[in-house]
Amino acid sequence: MKKEPLEAKEKEAALRINSFDEVVFGYNEEEASSEASRCLQCKNPVCISGCPVGIDIKKFIYQITQKDYRGAYFTIRQKNDFPSICGRVCPAEYQCRKTCILTKKDSPFAAKEAINIHFLERFVGDYGMKNNLSVPQGKGALAAKIKVAVVGSGPAGICCAGELARKGVKVVIFESLHKLGGVLRYGIPPFRLPRDILDFEINYLKKLGVEFVPNCIIGKSKTLDGLFKEGFSALFLGLGAGTPSFLGIPGENLCNVYSANEFLTRVNLMCAYDFPKFHTPVNIGKHAIVIGGGNTAMDAARVALRLQKMNGIAPDTTILYRRSEVEMPARRLEIEHAKEEGIKFKLLVKPEEFYADEKGFVQEIRCLKCRLGEPDSSGRRKPIPVAQSDFKMPCDLAIIAVGLKANQILTKATPAIKVDVWADVVVNPETMETSVKKVFAGGDIVGGEGTVIEAMGMAKIAAEAILKSCST
Amino acid sequence: MKIVYKQILGQVQDIRLTRLDIAAGDIAKEAKPGQFVVLMTSEEGERIPLTIVDRDKDKGAITLIFQEAGLTTKILGKLNPGDSLYALAGPLGHPTEIKNYGKVVLVGGGVGIAELYPVAKALKQAGNQVAVILGARTKELLILEKELKSVSDELYITTDDGSYGRKGFTTDILKELLDKNKYVLVYAVGPIPMMRKCAAVTQEFKVKTLVSLNALMVDATGMCGCCRVEVGGKTQFSCVDGPEFDGHLVDWDELTKRNAIYLDKEQHICKLMLK
Numbered sequence: 001m002k003k004e005p006l007e008a009k010e011k012e013a014a015l016r017i018n019s020f021d022e023v024v025f026g027y028n029e030e031e032a033s034s035e036a037s038r039c040l041q042c043k044n045p046v047c048i049s050g051c052p053v054g055i056d057i058k059k060f061i062y063q064i065t066q067k068d069y070r071g072a073y074f075t076i077r078q079k080n081d082f083p084s085i086c087g088r089v090c091p092a093e094y095q096c097r098k099t100c101i102l103t104k105k106d107s108p109f110a111a112k113e114a115i116n117i118h119f120l121e122r123f124v125g126d127y128g129m130k131n132n133l134s135v136p137q138g139k140g141a142l143a144a145k146i147k148v149a150v151v152g153s154g155p156a157g158i159c160c161a162g163e164l165a166r167k168g169v170k171v172v173i174f175e176s177l178h179k180l181g182g183v184l185r186y187g188i189p190p191f192r193l194p195r196d197i198l199d200f201e202i203n204y205l206k207k208l209g210v211e212f213v214p215n216c217i218i219g220k221s222k223t224l225d226g227l228f229k230e231g232f233s234a235l236f237l238g239l240g241a242g243t244p245s246f247l248g249i250p251g252e253n254l255c256n257v258y259s260a261n262e263f264l265t266r267v268n269l270m271c272a273y274d275f276p277k278f279h280t281p282v283n284i285g286k287h288a289i290v291i292g293g294g295n296t297a298m299d300a301a302r303v304a305l306r307l308q309k310m311n312g313i314a315p316d317t318t319i320l321y322r323r324s325e326v327e328m329p330a331r332r333l334e335i336e337h338a339k340e341e342g343i344k345f346k347l348l349v350k351p352e353e354f355y356a357d358e359k360g361f362v363q364e365i366r367c368l369k370c371r372l373g374e375p376d377s378s379g380r381r382k383p384i385p386v387a388q389s390d391f392k393m394p395c396d397l398a399i400i401a402v403g404l405k406a407n408q409i410l411t412k413a414t415p416a417i418k419v420d421v422w423a424d425v426v427v428n429p430e431t432m433e434t435s436v437k438k439v440f441a442g443g444d445i446v447g448g449e450g451t452v453i454e455a456m457g458m459a460k461i462a463a464e465a466i467l468k469s470c471s472t
Numbered sequence: 473m474k475i476v477y478k479q480i481l482g483q484v485q486d487i488r489l490t491r492l493d494i495a496a497g498d499i500a501k502e503a504k505p506g507q508f509v510v511l512m513t514s515e516e517g518e519r520i521p522l523t524i525v526d527r528d529k530d531k532g533a534i535t536l537i538f539q540e541a542g543l544t545t546k547i548l549g550k551l552n553p554g555d556s557l558y559a560l561a562g563p564l565g566h567p568t569e570i571k572n573y574g575k576v577v578l579v580g581g582g583v584g585i586a587e588l589y590p591v592a593k594a595l596k597q598a599g600n601q602v603a604v605i606l607g608a609r610t611k612e613l614l615i616l617e618k619e620l621k622s623v624s625d626e627l628y629i630t631t632d633d634g635s636y637g638r639k640g641f642t643t644d645i646l647k648e649l650l651d652k653n654k655y656v657l658v659y660a661v662g663p664i665p666m667m668r669k670c671a672a673v674t675q676e677f678k679v680k681t682l683v684s685l686n687a688l689m690v691d692a693t694g695m696c697g698c699c700r701v702e703v704g705g706k707t708q709f710s711c712v713d714g715p716e717f718d719g720h721l722v723d724w725d726e727l728t729k730r731n732a733i734y735l736d737k738e739q740h741i742c743k744l745m746l747k
Contacts, residue, residue: 176693178512178519178559186695215561217693221498242695246707253700253707253726255733262696270518270690276744279518279543280690281737360729409693409712 087122154182581662
């Protein structure tokens with residue numbers, strides 16, 4: 001008998017909007033084993049081609065069916081140091097699950113029937129965490145002589161550090177903020193990635209001997225040259241796409257118009273949801289509007305709605321997006337979660353202007369309706385504003401989540417590093433080496449906004465190239 | 473991040489101006505006039521920016537001067553030598569462009585005088601003819617008079633209540649100086665109304681005017697846009713594009729309103745935490 005796909009259990013929507021606790025519970029052993037048994041164990045496992053780091057998905061799923069969770073853990077760890085993180089935040093429906101044989105060809109994202117690879121990965125990662133499994137550290141004579149500086153402690157940085165440290169290289173990670181994890185900490189809310197999971201994965205690096213230096217802004221506190229003078233043999237730049245884009249419409253600088261980065265940083269990194277115990281404030285409104293259709297927009301909306309609920313305001317949070325739902329770049333799972341929690345979606349609308357009250361706080365937004373035209377360069381149908389279709393909505397909190405650009409602090413201070421027109425760092429894709437010798441880069445600072453696992457994929461290539469470059 | 477020196481520079485009732493020297497080798501090494509740090513007093517604390525007033529490369533220490541206004545500066549004011557900050561990062565922002573402009577007027581108001589000092593010192597060293605105007609509410613709140621005297625060719629002082637120097641505002645003297653002489657640059661740092669008034673005065677005389685803005689910040693590295701300010705019709709981030717901007721192009725209304733976004737929450741938390 002054909003088994004139905006098994007969704008991981010979740011906290012009930014009505015309950016979860018009262019807190020920042022994790023939404024998805026994940027599989028227990030029985031559920032994992034049941035879902036794993038649905039895997040067809042294809043001769044040619046195309047799912048693997050959908051994984052940016054090439055995890056042997058077929059093998060680890062087989063090991064789950066054999067109750068060899070330990071083996072499954074090490075299978076994943078061969079390619080991915082952070083299964084508990086990736087199992088939670090990877091957009092699997094666009095990656096491994098999309099290439100899974102159970103998804104029809106040409107589908108824009110994974111079919112419901114596709115194996116829930118991400119839930120299985122999470123199960124295995126959490127098993128390893130609970131049982132304190134750790135990968136033995138290599139001790140190459142050469143590696144021990146190498147010291148590498150990693151700039152940025154986001155997904156790319158910690159992945160590169162892990163790869164190198166496991167081979168016995170001395171790694172120091174420099175982070176500009178006071179806490180580690182980069183976007184995993186300031187961007188992704190705890191209800192998607194609990195902080196104890198993040199802390200555990202970062203502590204794992206500390207156990208490998210990786211040293212962390214927070215509050216250090218390379219390009220400002222220290223220069224790249226300075227790092228080489230301190231004795232580092234190579235550098236890896238995982239600077240991220242940290243600069244928020246804005247819409248460029250009138251009223252965008254009114255009070256209570258936030259970039260998603262600011263709103264999320266205040267809440268996730270600075271814990272503004274626990275004000276006044278934590279001292280950083282964040283404002284919340286009766287009518288929250290979030291503009292954008294990506295994961296950041298979903299995160300911001302779900303945070304805003306929780307803050308409304310937790311502050312005794314009747315939840316009213318609306319996502320405005322200029323295309324339709326199918327074009328939304330967000331994870332399908334997160335769109336579903338947002339809907340379950342009561343986020344309203346107003347699609348095919350383009351914000352035109354914000355209006356203020358007498359004190360300069362936003363109180364209203366004017367939009368135009370859109371229709372979909374022909375596909376544009378992104379392959380998605382282009383939104384075309386409809387003339388004279390203006391309408392207004394009440395809006396006393398606006399969050400702009402329309403994308404992120406490169407953070408330029410380091411590259412502006414280091415002109416020798418070649419950047420492209422978007423200020424992203426230019427690298428040799430085979431080695432991830434920048435225009436400066438022994439300086440490598442990966443993650444969102446190369447090629448713009450991507451996913452956690454794509455960043456890790458680049459970081460792994462870089463780690464290998466760093467080892468090679470230091471041995472010649 | 474350890475505090476190595478503390479001095480109360482001025483106090484009237486609950487208004488207090490404090491100097492802290494903090495051990496920060498890397499920052500002391502790299503800091504230039506006009507730059508700032510971002511700091512936290514505890515893990516629960518806010519990230520607030522403060523201008524680097526001075527540095528001692530040999531001792532590896534930086535000097536910060538602040539007026540106790542919000543919760544974080546009030547907590548900071550309670551710290552003593554031997555205490556440590558939770559986080560300190562910098563130097564941030566563009567340094568002031570230091571060169572020989574010729575004749576310059578520097579205007580500092582209130583705690584802004586502290587921010588003026590490193591700029592005045594550097595401009596004097598670069599060979600400029602430096603006129604300095606300092607403004608304070610009252611004599612006891614006037615800081616760094618001696619230090620600024622030593623790095624200026626002329627020094628003028630105003631107090632709001634006339635308890636010291638001339639009674640009135642810095643802009644009164646600024647106007648007189650611009651009437652008498654030709655200046656290449658005016659640099660103003662202090663409360664928003666003062667900088668705004670300075671810019672209005674210099675506009676009449678068509679003198680280039682730089683102001684150092686004190687926008688609210690979170691990360692202070694260009695990540696959040698909290699500190700955005702419209703300058704000449706373009707949105708700029710104070711933290712990475714500033715903190716200095718052309719005073720004639722700043723949208724002062726917007727800055728004033730944005731700096732008051734959390735006023736109610738600030739009052740609430742101060743009442744609650746400092747009981």
